[in-house]
Amino acid sequence: MTKENLSKLFSFKTLYLALLAFVILHLILLVFGLSFTPILWNSWFFILCLTVLIHPWRIFYRIRDFQWYHLIFQFFSGLVALYLWFMAFFVLSIIPNPAIPINIDYHMQDKEIIIVRGFIVHSTYEHHELINPFIMKSEVKYNEDTF
Secondary structure (H helix, E strand, O other): OOHHHHHHHOOHHHHHHHHHHHHHHHHHHHHOOEEEOHHHHHHHHHHHHHHHHHHHHHHHHHHOOOOHHHHHHHHHHHHHHHHHHHHHHHHHHHOOOOOOOOOOOEEEEOOEEEEEEEOOOOEEEEEEEEEEOOEEEOOOOEEEEEO
């Protein structure tokens, strides 16, 4: 394969369409009362943020000549993107009833997944029934409140 064919094979349009297809598939699953687990959503969110960070820099380097100070700007923009990713990840973990289960703290126990919502002082444990390791029922079986 030539370099042009390889770049056409893997394009950012293809990646964005795959990420969008994942969201559409999740919306279809919601109609049937199912949802993807936080394992898949966390991976999806990380890939999306990484793509959004890399895509503009790839465009920038295509149209410009390489300069050493571009690396400094890329380093600082990478740090800012990392901080924004952590902040968004943290906020999505605290929201009480989000439509997508992006979460920092969750664990699987027998045939259920336990998602911890809230913050240090007040946490809620949502128990969801697992269909398989990647799909769970979207409706909460029961909640445990801790103070």
